[in-house]
Amino acid sequence: MLSWAEEAQRDGARLSSICKVLGLNxxxxxxxxARGGGSDRRQGPRTSPANKLSAVERAQVLKAANSPEFRDKSPHQIVPLLADRGVYLASESTFYRVLREAKMLR
Structure with missing residues (x-):
């Protein structure tokens, strides 16, 4: 990646533009x-978030969203209806994320 950036800079590209394209600072x-190497050593987070949904919780969200009662409703409508019953499965944004990952959004 470093060699590509250096080549682009030699060809006249600005370093800030190169960094933007590469998604780097x-x-x-x-x-x-300075280190003499250009390998990408970013590793991302080492642990998963403590509040990450388990597979069982994700299945409950999908089951609720696909139930006959909620099938035609958006997460924006489902979450308050469940809350009125005293049931909390996940936030509205988590419902959307789970459905999007399961490719169940239109």
């Missing part, structure tokens, strides 16, 4: 140059 490229 300018300082990251500078650090890679």
């Amino acid at each position: 300018k300082r990251t490229l500078e650090r890679w140059r």
Whole structure:
């Protein structure tokens, strides 16, 4: 990646534009140059979030969203209806995320 950035810079591209295309901070490229290597050492988070839904909880969200009662409703409508019954499965945004990941949104 560093060699590509250096080649683009030699061809006249600005470093800030290169970084934007690569999705990197300018300082990251500078650090890679100083270290003498250009491997991407980003690793992302080492642990999963403590509030991540379990597979069982995700299944409950999908089951609720696909139940005959809620089949024609959006998460915006489902969550308050469940809350009125004293049931909390997930937030509205989590409902949307789970449905999107399951490719169940129109």
